[in-house]
Amino acid sequence: MLIIPAIDLRDGRCVRLKQGRRHDVKVYDGDPIEIARGFEGAGARMLHVVDLDGAFADANSRSRKVVRRIIRALEIPVQFGGGLRSVTDVQQMIEYGAAQVVIGTLAAESPETLEKFVQLFGFRICVGIDARAGKVLTRGWEKEEELVATDLARRVADAGVDRVVYTDVARDGMLGGVNLEQTCAIAREAGLRVTASGGVSSLSDITQLKSIRRCGVDSVIVGKALYEGRFTLQEALKAA
Numbered sequence: 072m073l074i075i076p077a078i079d080l081r082d083g084r085c086v087r088l089k090q091g092r093r094h095d096v097k098v099y100d101g102d103p104i105e106i107a108r109g110f111e112g113a114g115a116r117m118l119h120v121v122d123l124d125g126a127f128a129d130a131n132s133r134s135r136k137v138v139r140r141i142i143r144a145l146e147i148p149v150q151f152g153g154g155l156r157s158v159t160d161v162q163q164m165i166e167y168g169a170a171q172v173v174i175g176t177l178a179a180e181s182p183e184t185l186e187k188f189v190q191l192f193g194f195r196i197c198v199g200i201d202a203r204a205g206k207v208l209t210r211g212w213e214k215e216e217e218l219v220a221t222d223l224a225r226r227v228a229d230a231g232v233d234r235v236v237y238t239d240v241a242r243d244g245m246l247g248g249v250n251l252e253q254t255c256a257i258a259r260e261a262g263l264r265v266t267a268s269g270g271v272s273s274l275s276d277i278t279q280l281k282s283i284r285r286c287g288v289d290s291v292i293v294g295k296a297l298y299e300g301r302f303t304l305q306e307a308l309k310a311a
Contacts, residue, residue, distance in 0.1 A: 072281050072311040073290035075150070075266065076110040076297055076304055077119040078103055078141070083133035086123065087295045089245060093127050093211065099298050107141045113304040117170070118149050119236075119292045125154020126175075127211040142168040152199055152236070161188060165195060173236055175199040176209040178227055179216055189231040197234040197266075198227045200257065203241050212240055220253070224261035234264045236292065242270030246295060249276050251283055258287030268292040274302050274310045281311065 079086055085099040085106055099106075107118055120141060122134045134153075142149045152173030155161050164172050171194075178185045178198040188196045201208045202220040209216055224235055237257045239250040249270045258265040265288045267280055273296070280291050291311075297304060 072277065072284065073116060073266075074277070074304070074307045074311050075117045075119045075290055075292045076115050077121065077268075077292050077294035078107060079121045079123055079294065080134035080137055080153075081123045083137045085298075087298060088123070088243070093123070093213075103137050104140050104144050107145055110304060111145050111147050114308050115304060116147055117290075118145065118147060120149055120151050122151070122153030123211075126152075127213075128154065138164075138169075139167050150197070150236075158184075158187065158191065161192060161196075165192060169195075171195050171197050171234075173197050173199040175201060178232075179207050179209050179218060179223055182226060182230060185227060185232070186230045194233065196232060197236060198223075198232050199236045199238065200224060200227075201238045201240050202253075203239070205253065208240055221256055221260045224257045224263060228261040228263050232263070234266065235261070236266045236268055238268040239270060243268070245270060246272035246299070246301070248272055249280060249291070251279055254280075254288055255283045255286040258283075263287060264289055266290040266292060271296050272301060274306060277307055277310045 085103050086096050088096050120138055124134045148170030150171040151164050151169040156177050161172050200220050207216040207218040207220055207223050237254050247270050249267055254267045271293045
């Protein structure tokens with residue numbers, strides 16, 4: 072089980088949202104670049120970075136500049152998402168050095184564009200499926216689609232994507248545990264490799280995720296639990 076620490080950026084600062092709500096935000100002290108270096112030094116083998124300004128389509132380039140600095144500062148691969156809604160956006164982040172880019176809204180709204188991304192960038196494209204009560208959320212988690220998460224997973228698998236980051240938005244930032252059943256269903260229904268996201272609160276959550284590896288869930292993004300000191304990254308890596 073790969074443990075992937077997360078840095079969510081808002082106006083260039085590390086933050087965590089509750090249930091994806093833009094105004095329910097907690098800012099954490101510290102330079103994002105130093106936080107990223109700390110994760111790498113503690114043994115992380117990948118970092119997940121989200122530009123929330125981009126996800127909410129806010130006009131703010133500060134977070135994107137910070138992402139570039141993080142990528143340049145680290146030796147480990149960086150997976151990036153947030154507001155990537157054109158070929159130019161994706162190409163730019165890959166040129167910056169992102170190992171993988173996470174496509175969310177476009178994957179749900181434009182299957183043809185997703186297929187084009189896969190043709191152009193191959194394995195460097197993964198899809199973020201964000202859902203509440205099984206329904207897909209897009210546009211910075213503010214629009215509910217008439218689309219079931221498992222159906223979207225099957226569709227992106229057909230497009231040639233082999234990895235999904237699945238987030239149960241109702242659990243994100245709430246420290247209430249991972250939705251194991253739905254995360255496993257996403258992997259099983261579409262035959263995809265899945266990175267779990269949203270709700271990790273304790274080392275027992277990581278242990279439980281290990282029990283569904285047979286479904287195709289091979290990694291987990293951890294954010295707030297680390298920032299709130301529920302456990303250390305070293306402890307999480309050992310549990311995994």
